[in-house]
Amino acid sequence: MNLDRIAWAYPALEALHVLGIAMLFGSLLVLELRLLGRARALDLRVLARLTLPLALLGFGLCALTGLAMFAGQADELLGNRVFLYKMGLIALAGLNAALFHAGAGLARAESPGARAQGLLSLGIWIAVIICGRWIAYV
Numbered sequence: 468m469n470l471d472r473i474a475w476a477y478p479a480l481e482a483l484h485v486l487g488i489a490m491l492f493g494s495l496l497v498l499e500l501r502l503l504g505r506a507r508a509l510d511l512r513v514l515a516r517l518t519l520p521l522a523l524l525g526f527g528l529c530a531l532t533g534l535a536m537f538a539g540q541a542d543e544l545l546g547n548r549v550f551l552y553k554m555g556l557i558a559l560a561g562l563n564a565a566l567f568h569a570g571a572g573l574a575r576a577e578s579p580g581a582r583a584q585g586l587l588s589l590g591i592w593i594a595v596i597i598c599g600r601w602i603a604y605v
Contacts, residue, residue: 477539484532488599490525492592494518502576502585511576549605553598560591 498518501511537544544550567584575581 477536480532480536484529484536487525487528487532488596491522491529492525492596494522494525495588495592498522499585499589503582511573515573544602547602547605549598549601553595553602556591556595556598560588560595563588563591 495518498515500506501509501514563584567581567588570580
């Protein structure tokens with residue numbers, strides 16, 4: 468099916484992609500801010516049980532909609548350096564998250580290393596969002 472023939476398909480995919488970004492980044496922002504020492508009265512494990520499933524759901528929505536949008540313009544996107552930066556940053560974010568959870572994760576949440584990974588996570592995801600918007604202008 469050619470998405471160009473269905474006028475509403477691409478804008479609908481973009482809207483769902485933005486919803487996924489909001490779910491992913493919003494959830495991570497709350498959790499990372501808690502890791503950085505904000506709202507210490509909130510139990511970190513309870514907060515993680517609330518936010519991490521939403522973040523994963525948002526990521527899944529982004530992945531599905533992103534793949535569908537990519538399918539409609541793969542050649543153009545593969546030639547776009549900002550798209551390639553975005554994909555690299557997403558891989559880096561995944562590696563950072565995997566290292567965080569492999570290294571005792573929330574059990575070491577008060578450590579400087581965990582805080583650094585939290586800041587790195589926020590920075591990477593902000594860069595992913597910026598690259599996502601920048602793709603159309605390069």
